[in-house]
Amino acid sequence: EADIYQTPRYLVIGTGKKITLECSQTMGHDKMYWYQQDPGMELHLIHYSYGVNSTEKGDLSSESTVSRIRTEHFPLTLESARPSHTSQYLCASSEWGNGSPLHFGNGTRLTVT
Amino acid sequence: RKEVEQDPGPFNVPEGATVAFNCTYSNSASQSFFWYRQDCRKEPKLLMSVYSSGNEDGRFTAQLNRASQYISLLIRDSKLSDSATYLCVVNPDPGATNKLIFGTGTLLAVQP
Numbered sequence: 001e002a003d004i005y006q007t008p009r010y011l012v013i014g015t016g017k018k019i020t021l022e023c024s025q026t027m028g029h030d031k032m033y034w035y036q037q038d039p040g041m042e043l044h045l046i047h048y049s050y051g052v053n054s055t056e057k058g059d060l061s062s063e064s065t066v067s068r069i070r071t072e073h074f075p076l077t078l079e080s081a082r083p084s085h086t087s088q089y090l091c092a093s094s095e096w097g098n099g100s101p102l103h104f105g106n107g108t109r110l111t112v113t
Numbered sequence: 114r115k116e117v118e119q120d121p122g123p124f125n126v127p128e129g130a131t132v133a134f135n136c137t138y139s140n141s142a143s144q145s146f147f148w149y150r151q152d153c154r155k156e157p158k159l160l161m162s163v164y165s166s167g168n169e170d171g172r173f174t175a176q177l178n179r180a181s182q183y184i185s186l187l188i189r190d191s192k193l194s195d196s197a198t199y200l201c202v203v204n205p206d207p208g209a210t211n212k213l214i215f216g217t218g219t220l221l222a223v224q225p
Contacts, residue, residue, distance in 0.1 A: 031211055042117075043157070043200075043215040058212070090156055094211055099145035099204055102213060104156035 003027060006091050006105035013081055014113055021076045021108045023091030032074040033102065035090045036060060043090065049074055081112040114139055117203050119216040127224050130191045134219045136201030137183045145204035146177055148186050150197045151218060157200055160186075191223045 004025040013019055025032065030051045035043040035058075045058030049068040063085070064078050074093075078085055088109050092102040119136045126132050138146075146163035161168065163175040163184050174187040184201055198218035205214055 033212075035215075040217075042217040045212055048212060097211075100211060101147055101159045101162060102157075104158070106156050109154075 004091060004093055004103055004105040006089075006108050008108060009106065010109050010111075012111045012113065015080075015082055017081050019078050019081055019110070021089055021091075021110070023074045023076070023105055024072050025074075025093040025103075025105075026072060027093060027103070028071065029093035029103075030071065030096045031094045031100075032068065033092045033094075034058070034064075034066060034074070034076050035092065035104075036062065037088045037090060037107075039088075047076065081110075083112045086110060086112050115216075116140060116205060116214045117201055117216040119201050119219050121217055121219060123220040123222050125222045125224060126191055128191055128193060130223075131187065131189050132191055132221065133188075134186045134199055134201075134221075135183055136185070136216055136219075137181075138201075138203045138205070138214075139182070140203070140205035141179075141182060143182075143203045143205045145213075146175075146184050147202040147213070148173075148175055148184075149200040149202055149215075151200055152197050157215075160199070188221075191221075193223050193225060196221055196223045 007022045034047040037043045044060035046062040047066040090107045091105040094100040148160040149157040150160045151157040167176045172189045176185045200218045201216040
């Protein structure tokens with residue numbers, strides 16, 4: 001089973017604050033992803049990375065940014081949080097090969113007041 | 114049209130019943146297919162990959178019909194613990210991006 005960790009598990013924060021959602025995996029996976037999921041809705045890819053120093057925007061436009069300085073670490077940052085950013089953010093990783101399944105962290109549930 | 118479409122349910126079935134979910138995908142070039150399970154307010158977890166010849170894992174059977182562009186999941190002898198949302202997942206890109214597309218999920222509620 002993949003070991004992928006997200007912190008914090010829950011975050012309630014005021015409008016305008018800068019936040020960073022942490023994601024780390026210990027499997028040595030090259031590919032990492034951030035998905036956003038609203039209650040009862042499908043997951044939407046917002047960022048992905050093929051490896052160190054590689055980051056790409058996903059299919060859903062997001063005001064967040066990501067970085068990939070180390071293989072195991074893929075943090076997501078919001079410079080100025082807004083209520084519209086309230087959602088669940090799920091980090092995932094996979095092995096290199098196309099068609100490899102994703103392993104998800106347990107998510108960060110963000111509420112911006 | 115969404116890239117991956119599922120009947121949202123809910124499917125309410127008694128314990129021991131057999132239940133089947135279907136999922137359609139729009140991109141005929143799609144190469145990889147999966148079923149994930151997501152419990153309420155939890156992360157998705159891989160249930161099984163779907164292979165061209167069909168595959169079985171215990172009480173779960175997955176089928177792929179490329180001609181009609183649909184995937185199915187059959188659950189036999191339903192247990193209370195099977196209650197969850199089942200996500201159909203497709204990789205529409207034959208390249209190396211591995212950007213998976215998730216359906217909205219089908220909610221299964223197994224009743225005692």
